[in-house]
Structure formats: C-alpha cells, structure tokens
Amino acid sequence: MIPGQFDYHAPTTVQEAVQLLQEHGDEAKVLAGGHSLVPLMRLRLAAPSVLVDINRIPELRGINRTNGTVTIGATTTHATIERSEVLKRVLPMLPAAATVIGDPMVRNRGTFGGSLAHADPAGDWPAVALALNAEMRIVGPDGERTVPAGEFFVDLLTSAVEPGELLTHVSIPVPGGxxxxxxxxxxxxxxxxxxxxxxxxxxxxxxxxxxxxxxxxxxxxxxxxxxxxxxxxxxxxxxxxxxxxxxxxxxxxxxxxxxxxxxxxxxxxxxxxxxxxxxxxxxxxxxxxxxxxxxxxxx
Ligand SMILES: Cc1cc2nc3c(=O)[nH]c(=O)nc-3n(C[C@H](O)[C@H](O)[C@H](O)COP(=O)(O)OP(=O)(O)OC[C@H]3O[C@@H](n4cnc5c(N)ncnc54)[C@H](O)[C@@H]3O)c2cc1C
Missing domain, CATH: 3.30.390.50 (CO dehydrogenase flavoprotein, C-terminal domain)
Structure with missing residues (x-):
C-alpha cells in the first residue's frame, strides 16, 4: 500500500527539529530509520501529515565514551553498534544484541533511538537499556530532561517521549568490578x-x-x-x-x-x-x- 500525503522536513539541528515538531503538534512524526514508521504508514495505521527527518542532524549520530559513561546518539544505527570496538570492550552486550536484530538491511537503517522511542514490546533494545540502567536525554520546547530507562517504557508502543519532543541521546554507565x-x-x-x-x-x-x-x-x-x-x-x-x-x-x-x-x-x-x-x-x-x-x- 501507499502512504497518505505528507510534508517532508530535514532539519540540520536539534533546535530546528524541535521547533518543527512543536509547530505541527500531533500532526508531525519524527522519521529516523523508518523501519517501524514507514510500514505503519503504508498500512495507514499511522498517517502523519508532516515528517521530520532527523538523519541530517550530525550531533545525533555516534558513540562517545567519557569518564565511565558511554553516550549513544539517537540516530546511531544498529549496524554501527554491532561494529563498535569501544562497545565490544566496555559494554559487550550492546554489539552482541545488535547482531540478532532483524537482518542486515534493518540493522543498516534502523536506529537505537528510534527503536527505544517506538517502545515496541518485541524490540530488543528496551531490555538491554533497562538492564544497563540507561538514561534517556529528551529535548523539547522547554529544554532538555533526562528519564531513567526504568521510567521510559510506559506501555505498549508508548515511551516517555511526548509529542513535540525528541530523544537525542542515551547515556549508559559502564559497570565497574x-x-x-x-x-x-x-x-x-x-x-x-x-x-x-x-x-x-x-x-x-x-x-x-x-x-x-x-x-x-x-x-x-x-x-x-x-x-x-x-x-x-x-x-x-x-x-x-x-x-x-x-x-x-x-x-x-x-x-x-x-x-x-x-x-x-x-x-x-x-x-x-x-x-x-x-x-x-x-x-x-x-x-x-x-x-x-x-x-x-x-x-
Ligand atoms: C523486517 C523487520 C525486522 C525487524 N526485526 C527487529 C528485531 O529483531 N528486533 C528489533 O528490536 N527490531 C526489529 N525491527 C525494528 C527495527 O529495529 C526498527 O529500526 C526500530 O524498531 C525503529 O527504529 P527506526 O529508526 O527505524 O525508527 P522509525 O521507524 O523511524 O520510528 C519509529 C517511531 O519512533 C519515533 N522516533 C524515532 N526516532 C525518534 C527520536 N529520536 N525521538 C522521538 N521519536 C522518535 C518515530 O516518530 C516513530 O513513531 C525490525 C523491523 C523490520 C522492518
């Protein structure tokens, strides 16, 4: 099936993305890897009139390690996590879990943040993030807030990300001992x-x-x-x-x-x-x- 019509925006900063999301309210949806959203749109189970594509925002992509914490940007793909040498050393459960997500096409396009924000009950990342005591950084019109993984997964397909907000990064403490x-x-x-x-x-x-x-x-x-x-x-x-x-x-x-x-x-x-x-x-x-x-x- 073919999705309904929508306007497409590709902001290059978080601020611009949040502004667009706020402007269009419930009508807008964030587009990350599209591997959950696009199938829903094709079935007309989701019919946003505005798509805010966050893939051109450089600060949302990548894996950084500082002082015992690893921070993963929301648009970092499953495949990048799978191949990360840093993660293999300090949080090996992440690359190992990435290898069992879907198939290579899903792993090349699907994102860490998209999977968490979508809160699919059958998604792999929610369990991994919860066990690792991850913290989700969410930016909205009132600035940034941090939500622990224990409070992030609210219900079936419902996360703590509100309309008008963007999950930007996930911080994970590297366990010691x-x-x-x-x-x-x-x-x-x-x-x-x-x-x-x-x-x-x-x-x-x-x-x-x-x-x-x-x-x-x-x-x-x-x-x-x-x-x-x-x-x-x-x-x-x-x-x-x-x-x-x-x-x-x-x-x-x-x-x-x-x-x-x-x-x-x-x-x-x-x-x-x-x-x-x-x-x-x-x-x-x-x-x-x-x-x-x-x-x-x-x-
Ligand atoms: C054939 C197939 C097999 C799959 N197998 C698996 C599997 O084995 N395990 C698994 O875990 N997943 C699986 N997936 C899902 C895949 O991992 C998706 O990539 C993931 O669920 C959603 O990530 P995405 O980047 O594609 O998000 P999108 O589809 O772009 O977005 C999903 C939802 O989250 C919202 N969103 C996305 N990013 C953000 C953000 N940064 N802030 C706020 N909201 C955001 C969107 O608006 C949308 O509502 C599979 C998918 C397919 C098509």
Missing part, C-alpha cells in the same frame, strides 16, 4: 523480533558471590520489565546453575504477558524462565572469562 553481561533471545522465525529476550548483568566478588545483578525482559509482555524478584533472590548468593535456575522461576513476576497466534501466554511464561536462566549462565560465564577486565583496562 568483575562484571559479565549477556543478551539471550528467542526470535520470531519470520521477523526476528523477540518472542522473548532477556538481558542479564552480574557483578561478582570472589568464588561467584553475587554482589549485584540486573535482569530485564522484552517480548513477553506489553513492555520491557525488570525481573526484580529474580534479581533480589540472587544478590548476596553464590551463583551456580541450580541457584540461578530456581531464581529464574520468578522472572515473569510483574509481566503483563501477551499471547498471539505464534506464542501463547503460557509459552511465553515458560520462555521467560528458560531464557532468564540462559542469560544468567552466559553472564556468569562472561564474568569468569574476564569480560569486564577488558572493560576496566580501557576506561
């Missing part, structure tokens, strides 16, 4: 979207003693959710397969599970337990392999 992280996903065989995806980070003391743990789940419910009961069950415990498997049983607590023709609610409940255990095991393995030692060296 002996840390391992992993994203494990059961992807839909046709689209690649997450039927269930789990991001897990463990911080260890000696002999696999868990000082801290962070787990976030996508795909299973209406929005990405932290598995707080599982996290609490693992903190201050010695991690082994049995302990993690037992804690993973609680990972679905608080998720408003979805069911569809591909995967029922019950199936997703089971996937959450299995993939939480897998992500935890992989994170533990990564910590033991010295994943974070490399990160510390390069900070």
């Amino acid at each position: 002996n840390v391992g992280m992993s994203y494990q996903k059961f992807g839909h065989p046709a689209s690649g979207y997450a039927v269930t995806g789990v991001a897990a980070i463990v911080t260890l003391y000696e002999n696999n003693y868990c000082l801290d743990c962070s787990i976030a789940i996508t795909g299973a419910g209406t929005k990405a959710t932290r598995a707080t009961e599982t996290e609490n069950a693992l903190r201050n415990q010695t991690l082994d397969e049995a302990t993690m498997a037992q804690a993973a049983e609680q990972a679905g607590t608080g998720i408003d599970f979805l069911g569809d023709i591909y995967a029922s609610e019950e199936y997703r409940q089971q996937l959450v337990k299995v993939y939480t255990k897998r992500a935890l095991l992989a994170a533990l393995h990564a910590a033991n392999e010295g994943q974070s030692a490399e990160a510390q060296k390069t900070l």
Whole structure:
C-alpha cells in the first residue's frame, strides 16, 4: 500500500527539529530509520501529515565514551553498534544484541533511538537499556530532561517521549568490578523480533558471590520489565546453575504477558524462565572469562 500525503522536513539541528515538531503538534512524526514508521504508514495505521527527518542532524549520530559513561546518539544505527570496538570492550552486550536484530538491511537503517522511542514490546533494545540502567536525554520546547530507562517504557508502543519532543541521546554507565553481561533471545522465525529476550548483568566478588545483578525482559509482555524478584533472590548468593535456575522461576513476576497466534501466554511464561536462566549462565560465564577486565583496562 501507499502512504497518505505528507510534508517532508530535514532539519540540520536539534533546535530546528524541535521547533518543527512543536509547530505541527500531533500532526508531525519524527522519521529516523523508518523501519517501524514507514510500514505503519503504508498500512495507514499511522498517517502523519508532516515528517521530520532527523538523519541530517550530525550531533545525533555516534558513540562517545567519557569518564565511565558511554553516550549513544539517537540516530546511531544498529549496524554501527554491532561494529563498535569501544562497545565490544566496555559494554559487550550492546554489539552482541545488535547482531540478532532483524537482518542486515534493518540493522543498516534502523536506529537505537528510534527503536527505544517506538517502545515496541518485541524490540530488543528496551531490555538491554533497562538492564544497563540507561538514561534517556529528551529535548523539547522547554529544554532538555533526562528519564531513567526504568521510567521510559510506559506501555505498549508508548515511551516517555511526548509529542513535540525528541530523544537525542542515551547515556549508559559502564559497570565497574568483575562484571559479565549477556543478551539471550528467542526470535520470531519470520521477523526476528523477540518472542522473548532477556538481558542479564552480574557483578561478582570472589568464588561467584553475587554482589549485584540486573535482569530485564522484552517480548513477553506489553513492555520491557525488570525481573526484580529474580534479581533480589540472587544478590548476596553464590551463583551456580541450580541457584540461578530456581531464581529464574520468578522472572515473569510483574509481566503483563501477551499471547498471539505464534506464542501463547503460557509459552511465553515458560520462555521467560528458560531464557532468564540462559542469560544468567552466559553472564556468569562472561564474568569468569574476564569480560569486564577488558572493560576496566580501557576506561
Ligand atoms: C523486517 C523487520 C525486522 C525487524 N526485526 C527487529 C528485531 O529483531 N528486533 C528489533 O528490536 N527490531 C526489529 N525491527 C525494528 C527495527 O529495529 C526498527 O529500526 C526500530 O524498531 C525503529 O527504529 P527506526 O529508526 O527505524 O525508527 P522509525 O521507524 O523511524 O520510528 C519509529 C517511531 O519512533 C519515533 N522516533 C524515532 N526516532 C525518534 C527520536 N529520536 N525521538 C522521538 N521519536 C522518535 C518515530 O516518530 C516513530 O513513531 C525490525 C523491523 C523490520 C522492518
């Protein structure tokens, strides 16, 4: 199908983009990679009369590391994250997760900020951003505000970005200490979207003693959710397969599970337990392999 008619603007600064968004209110939509918006427009499920293309704003693109924080610009593509040597060293879960998003065409066009702002319940980045305690920088007519990932994903396809606002950057603290992280996903065989995806980070003391743990789940419910009961069950415990498997049983607590023709609610409940255990095991393995030692060296 063919989208309805729209006016097209390609601002070159954030200020100009926000001005256009404010001017046109609900009629306007931000265009980033277009890999979620354009299909919706072709189906006439979205019919904006104004598109504000943010791809020509240089400050929105790129990955920067300063003083223990990595900042990723909103229009940075999945492929750029996948190839980033800095991220491979200090936040390896990001490039690893990028490799399982869609296909090369989706990864070359789709953006980090677009995926987060869109808040697709089956998107991969929401779980990764939530587990990493990312902070979203949003610019609107009243200036900039920062929203923690824990408050950013409001509901199905609804993020904290209001009409007239632009998600500009995402700041991610690089975790210190002996840390391992992993994203494990059961992807839909046709689209690649997450039927269930789990991001897990463990911080260890000696002999696999868990000082801290962070787990976030996508795909299973209406929005990405932290598995707080599982996290609490693992903190201050010695991690082994049995302990993690037992804690993973609680990972679905608080998720408003979805069911569809591909995967029922019950199936997703089971996937959450299995993939939480897998992500935890992989994170533990990564910590033991010295994943974070490399990160510390390069900070
Ligand atoms: C075949 C296919 C397979 C896919 N598989 C996966 C997958 O496996 N995993 C996955 O996570 N995703 C998948 N995707 C989605 C893909 O990652 C998209 O790129 C992503 O969801 C949206 O990013 P985008 O840059 O394309 O955003 P767009 O489509 O341009 O925008 C999406 C929405 O966010 C808004 N928006 C965009 N950027 C901003 C911003 N900076 N500030 C405020 N609002 C903004 C837009 O107005 C729009 O409402 C797939 C897509 C396709 C077509």
